[in-house]
Amino acid sequence: MFNSPTIAQLAVILKNEGWEPNWKSLVPVKPGGSKLPFYCVPPAGGTALHFQDLVKYIPDDQPFYILEALGLDGKNEPHDDIKDMAAHNIKEIRTLQPEGPYLLGGRCFGGRVVFEMAQQLVRQKQQVALLAIFDTWPPFTEKPQDYIPPTRDTKHYITRSLHHIKSGQFVKVAKNYASYRYSKFQWKLKNKIEYIFSNKLDREYKNIMLMHFKTQDKYVAQKYPGKITLIECATFKKELREKWEQLADGGFETYVVPDTDHITIVKEPKLKFFAEKLNFVLEKTHRDINSAVTGNKKSAG
Numbered sequence: 001m002f003n004s005p006t007i008a009q010l011a012v013i014l015k016n017e018g019w020e021p022n023w024k025s026l027v028p029v030k031p032g033g034s035k036l037p038f039y040c041v042p043p044a045g046g047t048a049l050h051f052q053d054l055v056k057y058i059p060d061d062q063p064f065y066i067l068e069a070l071g072l073d074g075k076n077e078p079h080d081d082i083k084d085m086a087a088h089n090i091k092e093i094r095t096l097q098p099e100g101p102y103l104l105g106g107r108c109f110g111g112r113v114v115f116e117m118a119q120q121l122v123r124q125k126q127q128v129a130l131l132a133i134f135d136t137w138p139p140f141t142e143k144p145q146d147y148i149p150p151t152r153d154t155k156h157y158i159t160r161s162l163h164h165i166k167s168g169q170f171v172k173v174a175k176n177y178a179s180y181r182y183s184k185f186q187w188k189l190k191n192k193i194e195y196i197f198s199n200k201l202d203r204e205y206k207n208i209m210l211m212h213f214k215t216q217d218k219y220v221a222q223k224y225p226g227k228i229t230l231i232e233c234a235t236f237k238k239e240l241r242e243k244w245e246q247l248a249d250g251g252f253e254t255y256v257v258p259d260t261d262h263i264t265i266v267k268e269p270k271l272k273f274f275a276e277k278l279n280f281v282l283e284k285t286h287r288d289i290n291s292a293v294t295g296n297k298k299s300a301g
Contacts, residue, residue: 024070024076024088024092025067025068025069025070025088025089025092026039026065026066026067026068026092026093026095026096027048027065027066027067027068028063028065029048029051029052029055029064029065029066030055030058030060030062030063030064030065031063031064031065032060032061032063033059033060033061033062033063034061035061035062035063035286036063036097036101036102036103036129036286036289037063037064037065037093037096037097037103038058038062038063038064038065038103038104038105038130038282039065039066039067039089039093039102039103039104039105039114040064040065040066040067040104040105040106040107040110040114041066041067041089041104041105041106041107041109041110041111041113041114041117042066042067042068042069042106042107042109042110043107043108043109043110044108044109044208044209044212044213044216045069045205045206045208045209045212046067046068046069046072046109046110046208046212047068047069047072047205048066048068050107050266051066053266053267053268053271054266054271054274054275054278057271057272057275057276057279058275058279059279062279062282065093065096067089067092067093067113069085069208069212070085070088071204071208072204072205072208074204078208078211079215080211080214080215081215081218081219082112082113082116082215082216082218082219083116083120083219085113085116085215086113086114086116086117086119086120087120089113089117090117090120090121090124099126100121100126100127100128100129101126101127101128101129101289102118102121102126102127102128102129102130103129103130103132103282103285104117104118104128104130104131104132105130105131105132105133105134105278106132106133106134106136107134107135107136107266108134108135108136108137109212109213109215109216110134110136111133111134111135111136112136112139112216112219112221114131114132114133115131115133115139115221115224115228115247116219116221118131118224118226119222119224122224122225122226128226129285129288129289130229130281130282130285131224131226131227131228131229132229132230132231132278132281133228133229133230133231133244134231134265134266134274135231135232135233135236135262135265135266136230137240138221138240138243138244138247139216139219139220139221140217140219140220140221141220141221141222141243141246141247142220143220144217221247223246223247223248223249224247224248224249224250225249225250226248226249226250226251227248227250227251227252227253228244228245228247228248228250228251228252228253229252229253229254229255229281230244230252230253230254230255231254231255231257231274231277231278231281232254232255232256232257232265233256233257233260233261233262233264233265234256234257234258234259234260234261235260235261235262236256236262241254255277255280255281257270257273257274257277258273260273260274
């Protein structure tokens with residue numbers, strides 16, 4: 001779709017019987033350019049369309065690839081484990097670029113996936129020149145305890161009702177509770193109706209997104225020996241930033257996109273400011289790589 005931006009061009013490709021993509025996950029949204037490619041993983045659901053508005057801000061000499069999740073086509077079995085997904089993605093990018101240094105980036109669920117990709121690449125003795133995390137909550141560092149909801153029997157509701165009657169807040173609390181239950185019912189009903197009347201691919205997408213949410217909660221991270229670069233929104237919490245920093249044994253840097261939250265950071269009109277930060281980080285990484293190569297040549301000489 002990104003390689004054939006017009007409807008006419010896309011129609012020609014789709015009519016070409018037997019046409020198959022070269023990769024199962026790797027989408028060449030901007031394959032041209034002379035620099036090392038930048039590989040990006042989208043949020044839960046894993047579609048390249050999440051970054052479609054970002055493409056126009058990426059310089060022409062910067063190759064840009066997106067790693068979509070398996071299963072979106074309804075043919076391949078989706079991954080239900082981040083480590084398996086990371087291993088699959090590495091296999092994909094190494095068919096295009098067999099050796100490092102590698103430039104990786106990801107948002108939300110994708111941020112955790114590229115974190116694990118970087119871990120695996122390092123264990124394979126490959127250089128990861130950039131691990132860019134886009135406004136992503138840090139992964140668990142130990143397995144979380146299973147949530148056990150509190151028991152709320154008849155006695156509980158009688159006790160709480162008496163308490164609210166004595167405090168004079170019973171009517172207010174009852175209205176709030178009724179409103180909450182009604183809103184929750186509406187939300188469930190709306191999603192159920194949308195699911196029933198959606199097409200097969202839409203249902204598959206929603207199922208994969210829910211699977212990814214569960215998958216990320218099972219992932220337990222180890223310290224990363226390299227450097228982590230965090231591009232965060234203005235409302236990103238300090239304690240989340242500190243947890244990413246604690247995971248980075250090889251250095252940590254952060255860039256804030258002003259006047260943004262988790263949603264607006266990748267939406268117009270703020271998207272261009274996010275892109276400025278990303279392009280700065282990419283250019284800085286290329287300079288560092290070139291400097292290291294030059295230094296090695298001088299040392300060898």
